[in-house]
Amino acid sequence: MTPLPPHPHNSPRIALVGAGLAGLSCATALQAAGHSVVLFEKSRGPAGRMSTRRGEDWQCDFGAQYFVARDPAFLAEVQRWSDAGVAQPWKLRLGSFEGSRWKPSTTALVRHVGVPAMTAPAYWLAQGLQVHAHLTVQTLERTVDG
């Protein structure tokens, strides 16, 4: 485990529990605002429910299968992921069976996926952050100075 960075008493040191997309996004914003942030993650890596399972010659996205972006701020974030090569629109053949007839979907909704796996955006965000994996936060305690 990397040692925690020293911190001046006038600047709060922020701990975030969980390196899913919410924790990683929060940490990215706080760090960009000049705060010192540490993430604690109970599993072996970031991504949370945007998870991927791998076998010898296969992999599958085990949690979220795709995501959509409507909010301008999230659209801009997805563009950042796309520019970094860790997300792209999902080119899928979507439709439904009506009886035995295949009816292709006409939806214009753009679905995105992480590439090469759903975990990719999370790992990319985690690169610039201090994430302590295999560490379960069990209790929170108030101390004299925090």
Ligand SMILES: Cc1cc2nc3c(=O)[nH]c(=O)nc-3n(C[C@H](O)[C@H](O)[C@H](O)COP(=O)(O)OP(=O)(O)OC[C@H]3O[C@@H](n4cnc5c(N)ncnc54)[C@H](O)[C@@H]3O)c2cc1C
């Ligand atoms: C099967 C499935 C299918 C889904 N399909 C879709 C979909 O198609 N489209 C879509 O948009 N969304 C989908 N979702 C939902 C999407 O995956 C979640 O909304 C999103 O990933 C949640 O992100 P989060 O950061 O809020 O939480 P999480 O990803 O759950 O992250 C929380 C993190 O906190 C960690 N943690 C929890 N407690 C502690 C502790 N005490 N100490 C340390 N670490 C802790 C966890 O290990 C985890 O990594 C799906 C989810 C599942 C499970």
